[in-house]
Amino acid sequence: MAEYWTREELEAAAPYGTVNVQVDNEVRLMTTDEWSAWIDGQVGMEKPVDGEGAI
Amino acid sequence: MATNFPTSLDSLTNPAAGDSLSSPSHAAQHSNVNDAVEALQAKVGVDGSAVTGSLDYKVANQGLTLVKSQNIIGPTASVTVTNAFSSTFDNYRITVNADGSANGIGYEFQLGSATTGYYWTGTYLTLSSGPTRFVGNPAAAFNLGVTGAGHNSMAVSDVFWPYQGLRTSYINHSTGAAIYYTSAGYQQDFTSFTDFTIYIISPYVLNAGTIRVYGYNNG
Numbered sequence: 086m087a088e089y090w091t092r093e094e095l096e097a098a099a100p101y102g103t104v105n106v107q108v109d110n111e112v113r114l115m116t117t118d119e120w121s122a123w124i125d126g127q128v129g130m131e132k133p134v135d136g137e138g139a140i
Numbered sequence: 141m142a143t144n145f146p147t148s149l150d151s152l153t154n155p156a157a158g159d160s161l162s163s164p165s166h167a168a169q170h171s172n173v174n175d176a177v178e179a180l181q182a183k184v185g186v187d188g189s190a191v192t193g194s195l196d197y198k199v200a201n202q203g204l205t206l207v208k209s210q211n212i213i214g215p216t217a218s219v220t221v222t223n224a225f226s227s228t229f230d231n232y233r234i235t236v237n238a239d240g241s242a243n244g245i246g247y248e249f250q251l252g253s254a255t256t257g258y259y260w261t262g263t264y265l266t267l268s269s270g271p272t273r274f275v276g277n278p279a280a281a282f283n284l285g286v287t288g289a290g291h292n293s294m295a296v297s298d299v300f301w302p303y304q305g306l307r308t309s310y311i312n313h314s315t316g317a318a319i320y321y322t323s324a325g326y327q328q329d330f331t332s333f334t335d336f337t338i339y340i341i342s343p344y345v346l347n348a349g350t351i352r353v354y355g356y357n358n359g
Contacts, residue, residue, distance in 0.1 A: 095342050095343050098342075098343035099217075099342055099343035099344075099345075104215075104216075104217050104345065105213075105215060105216040105217065105345075106216060106217055106218045106219075106220075107212070107213050107216045107218065107219045107220065108219075108220040108222065109210065109220070109221065109222055110210075110211075110213070112213050112216060115217065123217055123339075123342045124342050124343070126280075126341060126342060127341050127342045127343070130341075133242070133244050133245055133246075133286075
């Protein structure tokens with residue numbers, strides 16, 4: 086049975102201040118707005134089944 | 141005898157040990173060799189030759205040229221590759237070897253700052269199911285398939301006319317965690333792009349890998 090992401094679950098899995106973005110060789114933390122949009126993108130989406138199709 | 145090269149191979153006469161300088165003609169011997177060497181030079185071409193029939197031009201203007209190689213410095217949610225596209229090439233090949241933080245996680249790529257207007261269709265196959273149709277109609281990015289943990293995710297995308305200010309199209313083939321993805325489509329804007337960004341859906345990250353951009357030579 087499919088499970089779906091809640092915002093709380095996503096935030097707990099990747100808290101603000103722990104996620105980087107990279108531009109060429111420069112790495113920085115996501116801004117609040119970037120992180121919030123990134124999290125929002127998966128709220129309500131089906132959780133992937135880890136290893137599906139793996140050999 | 142003027143040289144026939146490169147139309148055909150020359151058949152040069154070698155003098156024997158007891159021959160006089162007049163038969164075969166010593167001057168003609170030098171002349172023939174000089175002509176042949178000049179014909180060889182013309183066929184090879186000078187550095188940066190603009191002569192389309194020269195080997196130098198053909199080597200420089202066929203196949204793929206590496207534009208950029210970018211290591212993924214993980215953990216990161218996205219990697220932007222700047223100055224990937226330019227007027228030098230019309231079409232590009234992007235290869236991605238990525239180590240995701242989990243198997244089977246979707247990852248995508250955007251052109252420049254365009255976050256809408258990606259129309260594409262594709263299919264995927266797993267070991268136990270498919271083909272399954274999936275679409276971006278429209279989506280926020282082109283599809284790259286899914287990651288595999290432990291560097292078993294590879295994607296190859298051909299990107300057509302990203303810099304020309306026309307609609308940019310793409311064709312992608314990829315595999316991650318033994319799932320095969322293929323997709324193709326276009327981005328609707330008539331925009332010239334120089335950069336692209338690969339990103340993975342939350343809450344996952346890319347841990348390592350390499351992104352390479354090649355230009356298709358027009359020769």
